[in-house]
Amino acid sequence: MKSKRIAVVVSAALLAGIAAEALAQQKPENYVRFRKANQQVVAFHMRELAPIVKSAKPDIAEATRVANVVATLAPVFAHGFPAGTGDGDTRARPEIWSQPDKFKQAMDRYIGEANKMLEVARSGNADGMRTQFGTLSKACDSCHDDFRRK
Ligand code: HEC
Numbered sequence: 065m066k067s068k069r070i071a072v073v074v075s076a077a078l079l080a081g082i083a084a085e086a087l088a089q090q091k092p093e094n095y096v097r098f099r100k101a102n103q104q105v106v107a108f109h110m111r112e113l114a115p116i117v118k119s120a121k122p123d124i125a126e127a128t129r130v131a132n133v134v135a136t137l138a139p140v141f142a143h144g145f146p147a148g149t150g151d152g153d154t155r156a157r158p159e160i161w162s163q164p165d166k167f168k169q170a171m172d173r174y175i176g177e178a179n180k181m182l183e184v185a186r187s188g189n190a191d192g193m194r195t196q197f198g199t200l201s202k203a204c205d206s207c208h209d210d211f212r213r214k
Pocket of ligand 1: 096099100101103104106107110129134153154155156157167172174200201203204205207208211212
């Protein structure tokens, strides 16, 4: 009984070891690719959302589908910045790592506004969608001003 329990603990530790190794093996350039791909997909959907929220009678189902992509990818983006991924073919500024609290604030603001965008899209409120689209876009721009190279 006891040896069985030890075996379980040992195999769990082995699995954790394998997972840690897999993480460590992710190359820095993969993070850069992942960040850019994430942002390209987000930007594509923001461009889709723009004409929807500007219409007098927005298509609620379509607004919800598109806003859901942005709200889903925002917290995913937050995992794209481990230490050691600031070099190479990237526009990420070193302030991301030298001012982590400020960067986290910008990321949290973005995630919050993206979630609000999804809520208001679901509600179907046309004025609310327009306003929230502007607020969300400002969260993008503000982070780019501080943390993305020109
Ligand atoms: C918390 C910070 C932050 C927020 C918020 C943010 N971005 Fe970015 N964005 C970045 C950084 C940093 C890069 C540079 C990534 C790199 O080159 O490694 C970037 C890159 C980009 C790129 C260029 C991708 C490429 O192929 O090089 C686009 C487009 C983009 N963001 C769009 C957006 C849009 C649209 C939003 C809002 C819906 C947004 N971003 C929100 C930080 C942010």
